[in-house]
Amino acid sequence: MKKPPLIATRVLILVGMPILAVTLVPYYGFHVGFGIFEWSMGILFGIMTLHSISAGYHRLWSHKAYQAHASIRLFYAIWGACTIQNSILHWASDHRKHHKFVDDQNRDPYAASRGFWFSHMGWMIRDYKSGEVDFSNVKDLVRDPIVMWQHKYYIELVLTMNVGLPLLLGYLFGSALGVFLLAGVLRLVVIHHFTFFINSLAHIWGSQPYSNTNSSRDNLILALFTFGEGYHNYHHSFQGDYRNGIRWWHFDPTKWIIAVFAWIGLTNRLKRAPQLHIEKARLEMQYSLALRKAEHLQEADRWCQHLEERYAQFLVALEEWTTFKQEWYRSKKNELLATIEHAELQQRYIELKQNVKLQRHAWRLLTTQLAST
Ligand SMILES: [Zn+2]
Ligand SMILES: [Zn+2]
Numbered sequence: 001m002k003k004p005p006l007i008a009t010r011v012l013i014l015v016g017m018p019i020l021a022v023t024l025v026p027y028y029g030f031h032v033g034f035g036i037f038e039w040s041m042g043i044l045f046g047i048m049t050l051h052s053i054s055a056g057y058h059r060l061w062s063h064k065a066y067q068a069h070a071s072i073r074l075f076y077a078i079w080g081a082c083t084i085q086n087s088i089l090h091w092a093s094d095h096r097k098h099h100k101f102v103d104d105q106n107r108d109p110y111a112a113s114r115g116f117w118f119s120h121m122g123w124m125i126r127d128y129k130s131g132e133v134d135f136s137n138v139k140d141l142v143r144d145p146i147v148m149w150q151h152k153y154y155i156e157l158v159l160t161m162n163v164g165l166p167l168l169l170g171y172l173f174g175s176a177l178g179v180f181l182l183a184g185v186l187r188l189v190v191i192h193h194f195t196f197f198i199n200s201l202a203h204i205w206g207s208q209p210y211s212n213t214n215s216s217r218d219n220l221i222l223a224l225f226t227f228g229e230g231y232h233n234y235h236h237s238f239q240g241d242y243r244n245g246i247r248w249w250h251f252d253p254t255k256w257i258i259a260v261f262a263w264i265g266l267t268n269r270l271k272r273a274p275q276l277h278i279e280k281a282r283l284e285m286q287y288s289l290a291l292r293k294a295e296h297l298q299e300a301d302r303w304c305q306h307l308e309e310r311y312a313q314f315l316v317a318l319e320e321w322t323t324f325k326q327e328w329y330r331s332k333k334n335e336l337l338a339t340i341e342h343a344e345l346q347q348r349y350i351e352l353k354q355n356v357k358l359q360r361h362a363w364r365l366l367t368t369q370l371a372s373t
Pocket of ligand 2: 058062063095099235239
């Protein structure tokens with residue numbers, strides 16, 4: 001089948017810049033050398049752009065996982081343009097299609113089912129039908145004046161942030177060409193591939209704790225390079241959550257920064273998926289995998305029955321505990337509640353919490369036993 005035509009400007013950026021990065025940067029480094037200022041600018045530009053994609057383009061505009069003050073939106077719009085990943089409007093439209101039609105070769109713009117190369121970069125450099133522009137899924141963003149301003153002046157912002165600003169900073173405080181090569185060229189290429197890995201590797205390499213109905217994966221190593229975006233299996237299951245790594249120890253600096261901004265009033269309405277839905281998704285996934293394994297064992301019926309019973313009990317314990325917790329918080333607010341009633345509730349709270357613990361322990365024991373057979 002004949003391939004669609006190449007898009008010249010994109011080839012120039014996506015192929016030309018890496019060539020400059022592996023030739024001109026080492027040449028300059030060897031013959032002239034880079035100082036601390038040049039390296040600092042490279043790292044600073046890297047942090048600003050990577051964060052603007054993860055917190056701005058992705059979680060704020062594509063998923064509306066929280067709301068942000070105009071100053072924050074302006075910051076993300078400017079530094080987001082510096083990544084040369086197209087305007088917010090284009091990026092969010094493509095990304096919403098990716099979530100809606102994930103893995104569909106005709107409708108997901110960067111379907112991982114079309115292979116590593118296509119989902120990593122290939123989808124951008126040719127005029128594929130799956131990449132057709134259609135802003136009907138970003139009508140809400142059209143109402144954001146900052147989004148529209150960035151869309152209108154996108155080329156000007158790209159040139160100012162990638163060429164003008166590095167040259168100016170370098171001219172004032174160090175070497176103009178040196179800062180341009182590290183904060184402009186090398187940083188651009190590195191950040192490009194870090195973010196592209198989420199469309200390619202995070203759909204190929206890693207675990208699937210929440211769902212295997214699509215190719216997305218959780219991958220700690222990718223999370224380290226993408227400010228937390230590597231927990232992609234969770235993200236595809238709960239895309240409206242402002243967090244991608246949900247445990248406190250999960251490496252997700254994007255969620256930490258959004259939360260810090262919330263404390264100082266710059267972001268609000270941070271959305272979280274209900275804990276029960278998260279636990280249920282994880283449990284269902286473990287249950288279906290365990291059943292698949294048990295079906296091939298000698299005493300398949302006995303194993304399956306055992307799993308079903310444990311699964312049902314764990315699920316009931318989780319549901320009871322979550323429902324009660326909601327009532328508990330509501331009742332805590334009610335100062336008129338009689339002391340005796342409060343004591344009874346407290347007792348029930350402890351019992352149900354303990355039951356979840358017991359059921360979780362029993363479930364783990366059974367699945368571990370099954371895994372070792
Ligand atoms: Zn994805
Ligand atoms: Zn997403």
